[in-house]
Amino acid sequence: MIIGVTGGIASGKSTVARAFAVRGIPWVDADDVAREIVAPGQPALAEIAEHFGHDVLAPDGSLDRRALRELVFADGEARRQLERITHPRIRQRLAAHLKQLQAQGAPYVLLVSPLLFESGQDAMVxxxxxxDVPETIQVTRTAARDDVDEAQARAIVAAQMPREERLARADDVIDNATDEAGLAAQVAELDRRYRDASSWPPRT
Ligand code: ATP
Known part of the structure; x- marks a missing residue:
């Protein structure tokens, strides 16, 4: 069984993944894979440079993420083109990673992805x-962790999938407006239910 873990910026995805890992559950991070597929020498990088021009490459030939982000930020068609290049490759590599993890015999595995729904990766889980956390907590935790002020953090949150939409698509929810103990208790309960997966109906 594969559990997709998602949430907005600073919602606590990595923190939750670490709490499952303590209980022996491995995970693959879609952000890591998204970086792997555009590493120098990878076909996706060549395709991006061909489509968007060599200005999106740094002098050492690696992807200049900031330049690419600026190019696609306000241009929906450019962003869709970028996604056409990257998303299928990310899904393919994620599937390989997940298969590898499953072969190691864990009772279930996690796919941690900020864009689980937006990228169609939910079809893989x-x-x-x-x-889930209220947006005010997302803003405070983002500003505390990253080099951004609260106004910038609010703008990032506002650009993401709305909280209600994410919740409407959830099978399970962790309320992370809590402390470490509150989080650990919810993870323990979900872990117990996921291990008992035979009692679950298949997802429709
Ligand atoms: P992103 O997708 O933005 O990288 P994320 O969803 O993986 O973030 P984390 O990195 O796990 O989120 O958490 C964001 C920040 O909030 C971190 O600094 C983390 O230590 C803190 N945090 C997470 N959960 C809690 C909690 N229950 N109480 C206090 N701080 C928390």
Missing amino acids: DRCLVI
């Missing part, structure tokens, strides 16, 4: 676990 059996259940979607949403990490």
Whole structure:
């Protein structure tokens, strides 16, 4: 069984993944894979440079993420083109990673992805676990962790999938407006239910 873990910026996806890992559950991070597929020498990088021009490459031939982000930020068609290049490759590589993890015999595995729903990766998982926090907490935790002020953090949150939409698509929810103990208790309960997966109906 594969559990997709998602949530907005600073909702606590990595924190939750680490809490499952303590219980022996491995995970693959879609952000890591998204970086792997555009590493120098990868076909996706060549295709991006061909489509968007060599200005999106740094002098050492690696992807200049900031330049690419600026190019696609306000241009929906450019963003869709970028996604046409990257998303299928990300899904393919994720599937390979997940297969590898499953072969190691864990009772279930996690796919941690900020864009689980937006990228269609939810089709690869059996259940979607949403990490939920009110936007005010997202803003505070983002500003505390990253080099952004609260106004910038609010703008990032506003550009993401709305909280209600994410919740509407969740099979399971962790409420992370809590402390470490509150989080650990919810993870323990979900872990117990996921291990008992035979009692779950298949996802429709
Ligand atoms: P992103 O997708 O933006 O990288 P994320 O969803 O993986 O973030 P984390 O990195 O796990 O989120 O958490 C964001 C920040 O909030 C971190 O600094 C983390 O330590 C803190 N945090 C997470 N959960 C809690 C909690 N229950 N109480 C206090 N702080 C928390």
